[in-house]
Amino acid sequence: MPSPEEGFTFERTGHTSRNRTVLAAMTNKQSADDGTLSEDEINWLLMRAEGGFGIVTTAATHVTPGGQGWTGEMGVWGDHHIPGLTRLADGIRDRGALSLAQIFHGGMFAPEAITGERPVSASENPISKDSGETSRELSSAEIEDIISSFGDAASRCAKAGFDGIELHGAHGYLICQFLGEKTNRRTDEWGGGILDRSRFLMRIIEDVRGKVPEDFIIGVRISPEHRKVGVRLHDSLALGKMLVEAGVDFLHISCWDCSWGSSEFTDDERTLTQWFSETLDNAVPIISAGGIWSTAQARSVMGHGADMVAVARAAIGHADWASHMSDGMYDPLKPPFSSEHLEKQGLSQTFIEYMRAWDGFVS
Numbered sequence: 001m002p003s004p005e006e007g008f009t010f011e012r013t014g015h016t017s018r019n020r021t022v023l024a025a026m027t028n029k030q031s032a033d034d035g036t037l038s039e040d041e042i043n044w045l046l047m048r049a050e051g052g053f054g055i056v057t058t059a060a061t062h063v064t065p066g067g068q069g070w071t072g073e074m075g076v077w078g079d080h081h082i083p084g085l086t087r088l089a090d091g092i093r094d095r096g097a098l099s100l101a102q103i104f105h106g107g108m109f110a111p112e113a114i115t116g117e118r119p120v121s122a123s124e125n126p127i128s129k130d131s132g133e134t135s136r137e138l139s140s141a142e143i144e145d146i147i148s149s150f151g152d153a154a155s156r157c158a159k160a161g162f163d164g165i166e167l168h169g170a171h172g173y174l175i176c177q178f179l180g181e182k183t184n185r186r187t188d189e190w191g192g193g194i195l196d197r198s199r200f201l202m203r204i205i206e207d208v209r210g211k212v213p214e215d216f217i218i219g220v221r222i223s224p225e226h227r228k229v230g231v232r233l234h235d236s237l238a239l240g241k242m243l244v245e246a247g248v249d250f251l252h253i254s255c256w257d258c259s260w261g262s263s264e265f266t267d268d269e270r271t272l273t274q275w276f277s278e279t280l281d282n283a284v285p286i287i288s289a290g291g292i293w294s295t296a297q298a299r300s301v302m303g304h305g306a307d308m309v310a311v312a313r314a315a316i317g318h319a320d321w322a323s324h325m326s327d328g329m330y331d332p333l334k335p336p337f338s339s340e341h342l343e344k345q346g347l348s349q350t351f352i353e354y355m356r357a358w359d360g361f362v363s
């Protein structure tokens with residue numbers, strides 16, 4: 001079994017990560033209103049590259065203005081984003097890490113208050129129980145436009161010097177809304193069984209591939225299970241096989257707690273990482289994220305078959321988390337963190353304020 005501090009090479013593209021640690025995508029609200037990167041956002045990510053991460057992933061970044069999920073979210077929908085993206089990609093490379101941009105569309109969770117447009121989705125879905133608001137079902141022509149926007153966004157990331165992209169198919173956003181049986185009730189080619197519900201994602205992969213250089217990393221992040229949109233483990237495993245067929249460079253599973261089993265197969269004690277590694281049998285590198293803080297936990301998740309481990313909250317609290325992976329006893333302090341501590345870890349006041357929304361994170 002490899003350990004987190006060992007290097008990893010992506011076979012198809014030839015990129016080598018200096019170790020098997022990944023900074024998971026984290027929304028941090030520090031970008032300008034037009035989606036351009038701020039110094040604060042660049043600094044926070046560069047500090048993690050400096051801190052030893054093998055791969056640094058940006059926050060979820062929207063591929064069309066209508067896909068924006070939060071205020072202060074970085075964008076990749078226009079060429080005006082390229083200078084900031086270039087500075088970020090250059091800085092990450094100079095510090096020895098690989099860079100990935102996590103590209104996405106919020107779909108029904110891209111609020112009208114931000115975009116000025118009624119939210120769209122695979123089907124007309126309730127957005128909030130209280131307001132009675134619903135999303136509008138996308139037409140086939142609009143679906144094609146969004147697919148193409150993903151490809152254009154990936155091309156901008158490549159021009160800016162990123163090593164690759166992660167397609168955000170997790171956490172209930174547009175790609176996930178197409179994958180889910182509750183939020184995708186279409187009867188045309190974009191809906192039906194998992195094969196058809198995956199078409200949107202597969203077509204995005206195809207479009208991206210046609211618009212980026214051969215050696216550009218293309219990976220996908222999914223939620224193995226997502227109750228709200230109706231993503232179930234057996235479908236996610238089938239999707240995993242399709243992604244292997246499609247030749248993606250990695251599959252990132254967002255588990256929230258890597259030590260958990262599945263809620264669908266409750267009698268089976270396998271963790272989600274074990275389900276994927278056993279089903280896909282090393283055919284695609286697997287990144288696992290969720291609840292990893294200590295070296296022991298990182299090693300255990302790799303023992304379950306992950307090729308790389310991703311962390312989010314541990315890396316907010318400890319910019320140099322990745323550099324401790326050779327210390328088997330490393331078990332860093334957990335929240336609550338003081339705002340002084342978070343400032344020292346490179347968070348701006350805007351980001352610290354946002355982290356107050358995460359229960360018990362800021363003291």
Ligand SMILES: Cc1cc2nc3c(=O)[nH]c(=O)nc-3n(C[C@H](O)[C@H](O)[C@H](O)COP(=O)(O)O)c2cc1C
Pocket residue numbers: 024025026027028059060102168170171221254255256289290291292310311312313314358
């Ligand atoms: C502040 C914050 C912002 C996040 N933003 C994103 C995001 O933009 N995209 C995404 O895929 N996941 C996002 N996540 C989820 C994390 O990537 C990760 O999967 C989750 O926090 C579990 O990992 P952890 O236990 O190491 O924190 C976010 C998490 C946090 C704490």
